[in-house]
Amino acid sequence: MSAQLRILFLEDVPTDAELELRELQRAGVDCVTQRVDTKDEFMRALDEFRPDLILSDFSLPTFDGLSALDVARKLRPDTPFLFVSGTIGEERAIESLKRGATDYILKTNLRRLVPAVRRALQDVEERAARRGAERRLKESEERFQMAARATNDAIWDWDLKSNHVWWNEGVEKLFGYSREGVVEHVSWWTERLHPDDRERVLAEMRAVIDGGGMFWSGEYRFMRADGAYAYILDRGYVMRDEQGRAYRMIGAMMDITERKNQEERIARLSRIHAVLSGINSAIVRVREREELFREACRIAVEDGGFKLAWIGLLDKQTLDIRPGAWVGDEKGFLSRIRLSAHADLPQGRGVSGLAIRTRKPVVVNEVASDKRLVHREETLSSGFRSFVVLPLLVESEPIGSLYLYTGEADFFDQDELRLLAELAGDISFALEHIERRERLDYLAYYDALTGLPNRTLFHERLNQAMLNARADGGKVGLIALDLQRFGIINDTLGRHAGDQLLRLVGERLSQALTGRGWAARISANTFAIVLPDIKHEADIAHVLEQEVLERLMRPFNVDREELRIAAKAGVALFPGDGTDTDSLFRNAEAALKKSKGSGSKYLFYAPQMNARIAETLSLENRLRIALLDEQFVLYYQPKMAIASGCITGLEALLRWQSPELGLVSPAAFIPLLEETGMIIDVGRWALGQAVSDYRKWAHQGLEPPPIAVNISALELRQRDFVEMVQRVITQDGNGTPIFDLEITESVIMENIAQSIPALAAIRQMNVGIAIDDFGTGYSSLSYITQLPVTALKIDRSFVVDMASKSDSMAVVSIIISLAHSLNLKVVAEGVETQEQLTLLKLLRCDEMQGYLFRPPLPAELAAALFGAKNAGQAPRIV
Template structure:
């Protein structure tokens, strides 16, 4: 009988000893043979002798039949089971073999060769089966030892085998719970459908899917799925392996973030080298942050008057960003971002927080100059777990570099500023002022216009420095600069051109009178009030020198030199203002005298009214009068309005003069009535300044309510050019006047480019055709057409037409043929004093 660990053991059970002996003789050369005459004894043996290679049992035995015994033995040993049987039991035995309950059978009497063949086959099967079981056990052990999920599925996507890691990922404790089920039994239906769609593609194409990354709960998984094919190449199922790559992806993302942060840092460092403009620096920095850094949005804000004001942005419009307070406290902030901005500015360290909107995380980096937070840079990402310590360190370095660049730009700007501006007053220094002077001279020359240069010297300024100190002297200069800046016609026309001397450019003037008026009304009053400086109250005075281009010089340099000469003369002669040209000073003195006289002309009764009649073109009757003011200038006689009205308006006397004209016209009207005459209504001209006053309409209403004669006689004439300056404001005023019964005429019609749409909306009485068209109506077909068109237009709008400047009978005849309603002009009468108009009023008709 073979011995040793490799010996194969066979158990033979039969109730006939002679059969056992025969079996032993036949098999003992090749196997270790155990013999038992009782099934019960054999079962007891199996309890401690289970490592058998085969079990042979007789079918017919007392107590237990052979197949009953083998059925119990199968639970105690995996050895193949062979049954001895006679022919009478053969059908039952064959059925048991087919059902897998026994390995095989041997009929009695047996053939020794057949017996040995069956036994050897059973032993070989046992050996192979156990090897397969060991391989299977080893495979299962290996699968369960792998930390990755491994699974096998059939073509219906049902699990055939999974390891413990796969079961755990599906939320199960045992792999057995997965068998026969689909992934949809454990996961969200939408996710399950996505997984099985990929598996169907693998089955259809026969090609594996490699490294398919997807989310599984709060983890990320990389799966590789391949088809399982049989020996014919037909797909029978799927095999897959899935690995948790959450940590790997997080690491990759972190590396990518740091790489992007480094790219932002590098990009902005390059930007700092080549960009020398603050706005471009900020705008490009934001673009680099959203581009190379892949931030959702980036913006920069600067601290201005207690607020952080956004000045540059990318990924979000500046209009969507609101200024935020620099001292917002937690709990009182209107927006979560307000709190972290205030914290970043206060502590001067980066602060990150998750915003309520769309789960966006924003990192706020302070921009610090000279240990003071001057602004912030905000970077926003859509991840809620963004910005680890290393990334923040890189971005903080980036913010530090931006702060350095900002400081450098500010210092460079300060140097540039001091090269062109006076550091004390902020005005242009002599160099910049000279450059601006040259530019203004060039423009004046190109446009053929007159311009002026004014130099203002602060008197006795050196004594202030010597007696009160430089600090007070500096305060005085700053205050003088502030006052002169308010008086300057334009913000860039003033400069400090000497220690105590200021220059002022006047880009366009009509003559020396404009300059004198500016000096008298705007510049010299700057020195009328006391200046407070260092607790002292100082009264200053100034001398002024002026020169005109091109009258006094051909270029800016010469103009400046001549203005300096004029200033020196003014200081030497103690004059408040002197021009470079001597004759100009004489004309200026005359202009000043005229201005003084005009200021007192009204109270001295020097104004008079002349009247020019308007007549009906059909019957020659007088239908109206136009009141025209004249000035009886002392020593000169009667002066026409063109020579003094502009100066009256400039002096602000036009309103008082207008009131006088209306009052005098009413007085003359009442005198004519007292003489038994029937005077027509009197038209008074209204200037642009009068009409622009908010109380003009109320003033007219009050006059008409107080004086019935005024209501009976006063009409108004407004030139078309005045009307078109602000037609929208004029429409309600004219409507109000018409409601009072005042007739309103548009004077000089045809010269102001008025819109027909607006004319139609105005409640006018009549249009007065400008004399420029009437004077050539009998010589120019073009003017005739214009006049005819105006008449037809006016009549279609229900307006009368008055022709001005009619001087010949032919003009009157043609106007009558064109159906013009009224006319006035030298053909009838020049403007004459009130006493001379009486005869015309008494006549039944004038032509």
Template sequence: MSIALKYKHRTSQKKSELIPVNDESWFRELIEAAGDWLWMMDKDTRYIYSNSKIKNLLGYEVGDIIGKTRFELMTVDAGQCTATELDGIMQEQSAFNNIEIIALHKEGHQVTLQASGVPVFNEQDEFCGYRGFDRDVSEHRRREEAQALSHKRLVESQQIAQLGHWDWDLVNETLFWSDEVYRICGLEPGQIKPGYEVFLNFIHPDDREEWKRAVINAMSGSRYNMDHRIVLSGEDRYVHGQGQVQLDDTGKPIRMMGTIQDITERKLLESALNILADFHPSTGLSGYYRTCVESLARVYDTRYAFVGLFSGDAQQRITTQAVWANGEFVSNFEYDLTGAPCTNILDIKKKLISEDVARLFPQDTFLGKLEAESYFGAPLLSAEGRKMGMIAVIDIKPMKITPWTEPILGIFAQRISSYIERNRAEKEIKTSEKELRNIFRDMQDTYCRTDNNRVIIRLSESIKQLLDYQVDELLGANIEDLYEEPAKRQELMETLDAGEGSIQNFEVALKHRNGSIIWVSINAHYYRDSNGNILGVEDMIRDINQHRQSELQMQKMSSALAQSADMVMITDDKGIIEYINPAFESITGYRFDEAVGSSSNIVRSGEQNLNFYRDMWHTILAGKTYRGVVTNRKKNGDLYYEEKSIAPIKNAQGDIVNFVSTGRDISERMENEKRLSFMAHHDALTELPNRTLFIDRLDQALAHARRYSRKVSVLFIDLDRFKNINDTLGHDAGDQMLAQLADRLGNNIRQHDTVARLGGDEFAVLLNDIETEQDVSQLANMILLNLEQPFEVDGRELFITASIGICLFPDDGKDHGTLLKNADIAMYKAKELGKNNYQFYSADMSARAFQRLTMENSLRRALEREEFRLFYQPQIDIETNTITGVEALIRWQHPDLGMVSPNDFIPLLEETGLIDPVGYWVVATACKQMQTWYDAGLPELTMSVNISGRQFHARDFIGKIKSCLNESQVSPEQIEIEITESVLMENQQSTIKALESLAEFGFRIAIDDFGTGYSSLSYLRRFRIDTLKIDQFFIRDVIDDPDNAAITSAIIAMAQNLKLKIIAEGVETQAQLAFLEKRDCRYMQGYLFSRPVSADEITKLLMAQQKNHGTKNSR
């Protein structure tokens, strides 16, 4: 702090000479606010002024120090030290800066202050005193001292751990080594300038490339962490290095820092441990000694190493067990310990002499012969501390003693001692075993001795007969491992303690080798040493398994009888009840006291005749077991099915004395079997016989008919257009109709006849003992007549018809397969003839069925062979007498059969699934033909194409239709998609979506065969429809049938009200034309105008129309 003041030049008054001339108030405020202790001294260095900070620093009030010198505020020693330093300064009246002094706080503790002051002179240049300030640096000094101590400890720790640190400046290419790095490299600190190449030269040549790679990898972000060797004066040392790289903001390495540690001794220890761990005892004790001495010599890098054991009890001579000398094994010898280092080894545990050993032990001539310089040795001690021998390594050069030298030697000594002890113990065990085998060779009971850890140490050979183990297998095992319940051994030990060290007849279960349980009785007692200390337990084990098993078997049998869910009854040889179990009581209702003494007939039901019981008694009295199912009666009168077995029990003389009856109530199972049998042979919906049962009964009927020369008839019934009901009203409605139909069919047949459901809407009737065909015809007519009555389903009246095929045995077939096939053929013939009728099978039907099969095979290749043709039937506007549209109709030109009727092959297309590819071929071909007509300038037309339900409901239908159209330049408005009424009603939500998509694209929609399905006005209004086509079924009889006339008139009126275009199909007469014309039906189609003709014929008609009317297309 520096404060510039102006002073008066007066010398008469000391204090006034130091006071500023100006007003002092502002100045005093300023110095009171200062953070340091500000003071003024007179020329005798006594304080004449102080600010209040003296209180904070030393605890004094300002008045306490006025008139005192600085030295009065210090300890004696500190005051003397400070006086020495300040005397010269003050004599010279010089300024002083940052002089450190030790002041004494008022409370007694020391405070380190840093003082600065300047001399003050008056105007005559006379010295008046000092002014200055002190600052508290106690905390700063404490931190410096702590840092210094920490640094000292770090340096010492690194020296102890042989751990150095380094710092490599990659930018300036400078490398810093701590002192310990120099020492690890065998150098004095600062001896050389550290650098990359300098350290690289220290690294073992074989490790340099790996070290370089590790450094390069560290520069790329990996952590540097590796062990490698360095070479110092020809000696390999192992070091462990680790470090990390510091990067700048661009990711470039700028600094690498880390540590290096000498791990040579650790590596030697690891090597020694690995050698001992890898040793396999199969080479025996001598091999183990040889392995150890060779390892010792290599670990300590010495010329000589040996293992020796005492010769005799005097411990004055040892006999070597293995000797390594100059890189090879040499013969063993005896070594006199008199005056040898070995004596000291045996007294002080270990002896490490790094040099001058031969001079220190001149009596040991052996060392002199070897010219030994250094000697490390350790005793071999037993577990009780008994001296057994020693190990030693000797060299002709000094050996360095490191922190690892003694531990490594100790590990070798301990391992060798343990191995010797183990080998000796094994010999003792084998000797004891031989003795025990001789003692217990013929003993039936098994002797077992365990130590206090329950480990088996002796065992007699009878253990083989008891548990099927060899003695050697169990020695060293814990006896608890043989117990089925290991806790039982603890229980035995507690009983021993309670019984003063012995126990008799302790029963326990042991585990046999094969996993079975062997029950034994154990007599056990403690055995002790000469001082009475317990050494373990001796057991005498007796096999009581057979006796125990018999007891357990009896207990199990008794428990099994009582707890069995099956009924058990024991009678004497006359059938009088002696015992029943609880299950018998529960099932029959008879109590134990009611049943015992009564005859076993108390449960007889009378359902079996006397022959049944005669056969049963014959079986059991012959000494055999009876098995069968019996219907018995409970006490309350209810019947139950019992699956029963009765076995005789004989005495020692072979006479039957009892019968044991066991039975199980299988009433529920029998009912289930009946139910399953019914389900396996009957239709689940109608409960009629299924195909399997029908064929079985048909085979029985045929066998009967063959035997008695009778006739049998098979009727095959298939419902007409049943699929429309399923598709329109749903499968639930269809199922209800099938169930009602089954009831009607059942009411039409005789009791010994059979009606069956073969699947779907197919039924069959089997008629036995037929006299004439007339009998069968009457039944068929009755079935068709019954079907005329409506079926009521969910409040609706539904109608259905059927097609029936009939065949007779033996005329139409000799087996069930032929009869069913021929009845099926006859049924198809009935469908071809218009459905709702029956047909008897005839031989020509088989030929037709074969033809149908041939046609199906040909049909599968008709498309690729280009056998299909398109014909077109004109649609006429009767007001203008012009062709306004055509309907594309497919024909099949078969190479052998000629032109095949659509009625013959279109059902086959639908059955085989070929309707999809053929249907799209029709659309594509029709579009191309439209394009041809347009290109020729002919009048514009509407092309109607029929789409099957399978096509319409396919997922890719819209895309395929568009694709067909895209192949030509025909406008979608000129294409009319025709679907049947039944297709319209299937899956209405998806139908609405598909119709909307077609309409949005521009296609027209027509409903074909309208009036034959189940749609209603409310349904039609939901769909986007352009045209209704009245089915020719109604047009055909419109003149003669008032019903058809009324329906046709209603359809026309409805279409007009809905503003739909309407086309009448199948117009063939002038009368039909007049009827339709009168009701304003403008568009017609039928043979009256033109049959379906080829494209060329349509071309001619259009050209003639164009000539007569002058019409042409607008393109």
């Protein structure tokens, strides 16, 4: 009773009707009512008000209840009619029920009203549902009987208890079976269902039978007598007993193979039309050949339903056909086949070569039987049953082919092939358009003589590089380069020789700048070089001296003449020397003009930059000499066990003993070693020297403690880093030295995926790993637990401030607790006061190093700390 109930009261006493209504409303019955008390009003209300329920008094002044009941049964036979009266007796009540009354309630017992109303309405609903079901069942049986008499379909009758199945003659006509070949058992039918359909069909049928359903229909493939499969539309009707249990099922099988084939053909044509439409849309928006290839393959697979689409590009020299783009179920197929358009080669005699040579599409509708195929087995094993090769032509010459593969045999018919040929023609047209546009773009943005960007493209690219640098807070280097005495070459050897020289200069500039930047030709003999992502000004000088000018100094062979040229350059740096392209280039040209008037090969626009670069380059040159002349030395700073005061290790520290500068602090030269990459060679030397010192001390009968060697980020990134360490520690075979590698936290976290396996391999050599400057980086605790480290070194900045700053004290305490919880040793760096040592001892720090104990010492002085005369004694803190 969720909808509003329409109640008609046949009652001459309004207050009685109101009492009945109040009883219903108190029970939550939502209703709309009308009261009448005469026959005419009652009949009119039955027609116009159309009540859902009639509540009638038995005795009325002009109209009695039984007469009203007869009228209601005649005009609205399905509407519940309840007597609510105070005068009805038992005999009359029984008579009223026999004549069709739903129930009767005494006005003195209105508590029965609501349950009686609800029961009456429920009975109405159930009767309506039963009548509907019976009507549908009857209609269904009639339709089924008519269809069975009129159809040529295969009619079946299945006894669900015995699994016996009766078939009509249609099963012989449709599927070619003889009467003797048809077994009247359900297993005969299930065995002939297509293996891919069987489980689904049986599950759907069982769901209807077990779920109380009456009708089942399904589509599947059924085996004919000749072994081929027909597409079937099968429909069945379930017959049930009074308890609702299914005992019989009757149905008909209709052969819809022709319809299915037509639907599939239409679907294929629709998909190919979609591919054609999609690729034509892509042609409008795509500007690059490679992007067009990728889009064509993607659309063919996603919109066309092809298993694989790929484009093979023709090498005009070798006539090999190589994949240029592909999308779909490739699974290594393209790497297993070799194709060619060369008719004299085995791989060129197949359909790929045929399509290229004839410039016409080639269809393979059955891979298994087509004798033209070169790679039949590879194609079949990849799940492909048919494919088409569509040659792509540019100006009537083949440049490659579009390949479309399907998993179905006999996929392509003439209509589909016509559309696909149109598709290939559209792609070919687009390729011609792209090629013409690329030629125009090339002439608009590139120098036709050298192939380098021209002034227009130079300004665009420079502007973009400056925008990127501004966003990243970086720098851009701009070099204006001028070829000296170029006019003399033109005048003496002719314009042709000058052009040839410019082409060779362009080639050398491109080679010199690979991976570093790019060059442009600005005017006759002036070039511009852009170096984005500059970290240090010295990087520009390196590129200029070691790559650009060095290459230009080599002789050029022009018309069998050996020519040498000189070049001058001016350098401007963004953002310091200009914040827009015009001002930056203008200042680079100003620096070039100064360079031409000086003895320098190049000058920076900012005068102070020239002095700084000269100083940096001079220092770099001295460092290279220092490496060759073995001017580097190792000092050793001892580590002390805080609890015992004994030496527990040495840290090898690099120093430069320069003949001109004396002993140089590492802060003055190590950053430059890292910038130039010399740190790799110097680091290898330092590791080897530490190993050599250890073995020398051991050979002298001393007991040297483990030596720690610092490793830079550049060293750790080397592919042969692990092999280098192993080679150094085992090179003379006199036992393995005991030493550690110290690597800063930030270096390890820079590439954690590479760091973990490299450090694990080194740890397998029994080499300790210490994280240096711990607390200054951003390492995750989850990564710390994965790293094969043996010690954490607290950065000196925390140690120095721990006595005066509570934050530093807290950091030191946390690091010590963390290290101990991970069973790692913890070392404090930079300990300079007794107060710091006392605090570290209270915090249970394991080791310390710093000037409070010992400064870095030359090798011979360090050896004295653990020499024979000091054996068993703890060195004093100085």
